[in-house]
Amino acid sequence: xxxxxxxxxxxxxxxxxxxxxxxxxxxxxxxxxxxxxxxxxxxxxxxxxxxxxxxxxxxxxxxxxxxxxxxxxxxxxxxxxxxxxxxxxxxxxxxxxxxxxxxxxxxxxxxxxxxxxxxxxxxxxxxxxxxxxxxxxxxxxxxxxxxxxxxxxxxxxxxxxxxxxxxxxxxxxxxxxxxxxxxxxxxxxxxxxxxxxxxxxxxxxxxxxxxxxxxxxxxxxxxxxxxxxxxxxxxxxxxxxxxxxxxxxxxxxxxxxxxxxxxxxxxxxxxxxxxxxxxxxxxxxxxxxxxxxxxxxxxxxxxxxxxxxxxxxxxxxxxxxxxxxxxxxxxxxxxxxxxxxxxxxxxxxxxxxxxxxxxxxxxxxxxxxxxxxxxxxxxxxxxxxxxxxxx
Numbered sequence: 001x002x003x004x005x006x007x008x009x010x011x012x013x014x015x016x017x018x019x020x021x022x023x024x025x026x027x028x029x030x031x032x033x034x035x036x037x038x039x040x041x042x043x044x045x046x047x048x049x050x051x052x053x054x055x056x057x058x059x060x061x062x063x064x065x066x067x068x069x070x071x072x073x074x075x076x077x078x079x080x081x082x083x084x085x086x087x088x089x090x091x092x093x094x095x096x097x098x099x100x101x102x103x104x105x106x107x108x109x110x111x112x113x114x115x116x117x118x119x120x121x122x123x124x125x126x127x128x129x130x131x132x133x134x135x136x137x138x139x140x141x142x143x144x145x146x147x148x149x150x151x152x153x154x155x156x157x158x159x160x161x162x163x164x165x166x167x168x169x170x171x172x173x174x175x176x177x178x179x180x181x182x183x184x185x186x187x188x189x190x191x192x193x194x195x196x197x198x199x200x201x202x203x204x205x206x207x208x209x210x211x212x213x214x215x216x217x218x219x220x221x222x223x224x225x226x227x228x229x230x231x232x233x234x235x236x237x238x239x240x241x242x243x244x245x246x247x248x249x250x251x252x253x254x255x256x257x258x259x260x261x262x263x264x265x266x267x268x269x270x271x272x273x274x275x276x277x278x279x280x281x282x283x284x285x286x287x288x289x290x291x292x293x294x295x296x297x298x299x300x301x302x303x304x305x306x307x308x309x310x311x312x313x314x315x316x317x318x319x320x321x322x323x324x325x326x327x328x329x330x331x332x333x334x335x336x337x338x339x340x341x342x343x344x345x346x347x348x349x350x351x352x353x354x355x356x357x358x359x360x361x362x363x364x365x366x367x368x369x370x371x372x373x374x375x376x377x378x379x380x381x382x383x384x385x386x387x388x389x390x391x
Contacts, residue, residue, distance in 0.1 A: 003382060004391060005031030013076065015067045015089070017060075035071070037063040049127070050135045057088025057139035065092035072096055080389055085143035094146040103389055104143060106150040106169050108302050109160040110136045114323070116215065116247075116299040120341075123214055123248065151388055154303050156323050170388055175381030176308050176371055180285070183314030183368070187289040189238075191274055196236075198290055203235035203354050206291040206315065208284070208306045212239070213256050215247040216304070217297020217320060217340060222260035224343035224350075226267035231351050235272065238287055242278040247301070291315035292360070293353040297340055298322055308375050311335070311367035316360050318349045328374075334366035 004010045010031070014021075018036030025034065041056045078100045083090045085104045093102050111117070112130045127133075144150065144161075150169035152158035158169050190197045198204055205228070209216040218241075225237060243255040251259045257275065279287070288294065288306075294315035296307040303324040310317055311328075317335040319325040329335040336353065338345040353360050375381060 001032060002029060003386070005029055007031075010391070011076075013071060013078070015064055035067050037067055039063055050132045053136050054138045057091065060088035061091030061139070064089045065096055068093070068096040080391070082389060085140045085147070088139045090143040090147070091139060093143075101149075101390060102147045104147045104150045106140075106144075106152045106158065106161060106165075108157060109140065109162070110134075111160055114300060115160065116301045119299045120214060122219070126249075149388065151385070154324060154327055156327050157302065170384075172384045172388055173375050173381050174305070175377030175385075176305070176312050176375045177377045178312060178372060179378070181288075181309050181312040184286075184289040187286050189283075189286050189290055194271065194274065198236060198238070200290060202290075202292075203232055204290045204292050205232075205235055205237045205350060205354075206287055206294045206310070207237070207239045207241075208287070208294070208296075208310070209241040209246075209304070210278075211244045211246045211256075212241040212260075213245055213248060215299050215301060217295075217299075218256055219260055220297055220341060220343060220346070221295055222264055224346045225273065226264055227343065227347045228350060229269050229272060231347060232354055235292075235354060237273045238290070239273070239275050240277070240279055240284060240287055285309070285313060288313035288315050293318055293350050295346070295350070296320070296325065297346075298324060299340075300324060303328070308371050312371040312375075314364050314368060316353045316363045317367060318346065318353065328370065333363075334370045335363055 001012060001014065005012055012032045013035060014032055015035045015037070017039050021034055021036050039060055042052070042059070044052055047055050078097055080103065081093045081097060081100045082103045083105065084107065086107065090102070090104055093100065110133045112133050117130060117133055118125055144165050147168070150165065151172050152161070152169050153171070153173045155171050158166060158171050161169060185200055188197055188199050207218070207221050209218060212218045229235070243257055276287070288310045291310065291313070294310040294317050296304065296310065296317055297320040298304065300322045301324065307317055307319065307325070308328070311334070317329060319329050319335060319337055320340040321337040322340055326337065329337055331337040336349045338349050353363070
């Protein structure tokens with residue numbers, strides 16, 4: 001969107017939920033007209049569980065259709081409509097703009113096997129039969145039938161879609177901006193609450209997630225910290241992420257951070273564990289540039305940008321041996337892989353990286369090269385996206 005907005009020949013209209021536009025678009029983008037709609041999900045207790053996602057998607061689809069009908073009444077006729085099919089926004093594009101080329105961002109298709117459903121035995125799904133998994137996909141399926149093409153960011157994410165649709169889905173990652181995300185050997189970060197300044201000379205273990213929760217292995221990471229601190233008595237642990245829930249369920253009480261600290265907090269040296277919350281992007285990048293070893297654990301789910309950004313920033317990634325991570329990390333070549341649930345294995349890997357300078361340098365250089373060769377925004381991903389979208 002930002003790239004195309006610089007071309008005066010291209011007219012861009014972005015439709016989204018008004019609240020989310022305010023939360024995520026902090027400044028107006030020259031050349032882009034934003035149109036917002038209001039939406040409040042139907043409470044879960046007022047709709048059958050298996051239909052909650054679909055019911056709200058139908059309502060959201062109608063809200064988007066109303067915005068598109070107003071655009072059509074004003075004479076707007078798009079050549080291309082690009083959007084995410086998961087929440088209903090794309091349901092009625094062809095009803096309003098039948099001549100438009102429709103491309104869908106195919107991020108994740110729900111399946112019973114080989115994915116997040118029932119992956120973690122500590123947190124079983126509320127539906128042990130898994131019947132809701134099929135109905136979760138209904139809005140996507142209706143949208144995909146009417147789409148002209150799809151884009152998935154990784155091969156694994158594409159492979160989760162039914163074979164019927166896979167031939168029409170191209171794999172093109174969103175891309176990492178390597179002009180911005182790169183190593184910085186002189187980086188420093190001051191932590192005023194502790195009165196310390198961290199540099200690349202320190203042992204810094206980093207963990208990042210939008211929200212600190214089980215889907216991204218936060219509970220496994222926290223359980224490894226007491227042993228990690230005993231074996232690396234100089235290491236500082238820097239944790240970035242908010243206390244909300246992006247995926248899965250909240251704990252019965254409080255936040256997942258509070259839940260985990262209640263379990264392992266008494267065993268920790270709190271002066272070397274730093275919770276920074278959610279950071280501005282430039283400060284988040286400084287954390288990655290400081291990192292001696294970056295922990296990325298995830299259920300078999302959507303691959304986070306943060307893992308690739310950590311590699312690009314010069315951090316050695318120690319990741320979970322789960323399918324989305326294995327697509328990028330070749331164990332012992334450009335990072336290390338460990339069992340998602342095995343805290344001893346995680347600690348051993350982190351100690352190896354922090355204790356073996358030659359190993360760390362080799363993995364760091366290979367990680368940077370991997371992102372440059374496969375995920376560069378300007379050299380690879382953006383040109384391919386533009387080609388795919390027919391711009």
